[in-house]
Amino acid sequence: MALIPVTKDKNQEVPSDNRLYGFLERNEVILIDGWMRDMRNSLTRREDLISEKDLRKESTNFVRLLREGIQSGNFQDIEKPEWTDVRSMLTDLSQSRAEAGFSPSETVMFIFSFKQPLYQELRKEFEKDPETLASEFRNVITILDRFVLFVSEAYQKTRDAIISRQQQELLELSTPVVQLWEGILALPMIGTLDSARTQTAMEALLQQIVETGSQIAIIDITGVPTVDTLVAQHLIKTVTAARLMGADCIISGIRPQIAATIVHLGLDLGNVTTKANLADAFVVALQRTGKKLSSNVEAA
């Protein structure tokens, strides 16, 4: 059996890891100074969001952790345990940047701007040995590019989390059910109605109807900007569900434009009582529950 010579990768033959480690250790201050200068001069520097001192602390921290990781000689897979510290540091950094309001490119630039000073210093270091310079530079660039991707992903994740949290908050904010009187509930709808929001609102309303034993529910759509067929269908669903449970619904807050839209679209609100404003609807609700408002003549 003939032995096939195994061609080894050049990086693995040369103990480049130790060389880079030493380089980073020796030139730490120069590198960070150059890096800070680059970041200061770049258009993406946000002096309003992060102080020079904090940025320097982050940079120093990154260079030190990078050095520890480089010692392993693994320049390909940042998911490996030797890069755990760098990953967690960058995750924290991306999260804090996303929360502070940095843009994606401003966040990613943190690592990008490290390339230039790094290249300059490497060139000085390996001036006499262009081959080593090329291989070392390739190694360090590979890993830095991985981290750029990692940072942008972490940034995006944080933004997504913020968005979904805000959506949830908006859902909760926009569906308060208030009791106007004994046996009369009001649901002031604000903002565009979609399926998810109508569902939450409907559930909240029906739950309150059961809890308070209210016979009348007023759905006020003053804050709903547009009414189309879908929104009308959602409203009718809510009204029907309330009726099934034994409560009457009144829709109030229909603005002139919306009344026109409803007619133009040929929407059928069925036999739902509609009123122009909440006050009128409240009076109807009081009448239906057998109550009467009267002004005090003596006091007037």
Added chain:
Amino acid sequence: MDRIPILRLGNILLVTIQIDMHDRLAMALQEDLTEQIVKVQAKGVLIDISALDIIDSFMGRMFASVAAMSRVLDARTVVVGMQPAVAITLVELGMSLPGIQTALNIDQGLALLEKFQAKGGQSRARYQA
């Protein structure tokens, strides 16, 4: 076979459904109810479904036909205590149960039946005069 008890309160029949209804049970209840309405000359029927988590289309139709039959026998039917989840499901299924009177609880159901009777009494009185 199980039967659902029908209680008499004056001239009102009270049915509380506390177990999951299968189709034969529903049919039996429908027969029992119509018999009882005739027997005691009931003027109203209250069906309490507050313990039900599921209502299918068959039961929805059963309620509608009980309501229609009792109407023929001069009695009003009110379905009370539907759970919010049940109401949402029925609406999503497109079943709005037209022709069925509903109320939130037994109290309000009784009040509704009394209102119907008062109205019916008035019209009868007018007819006699």
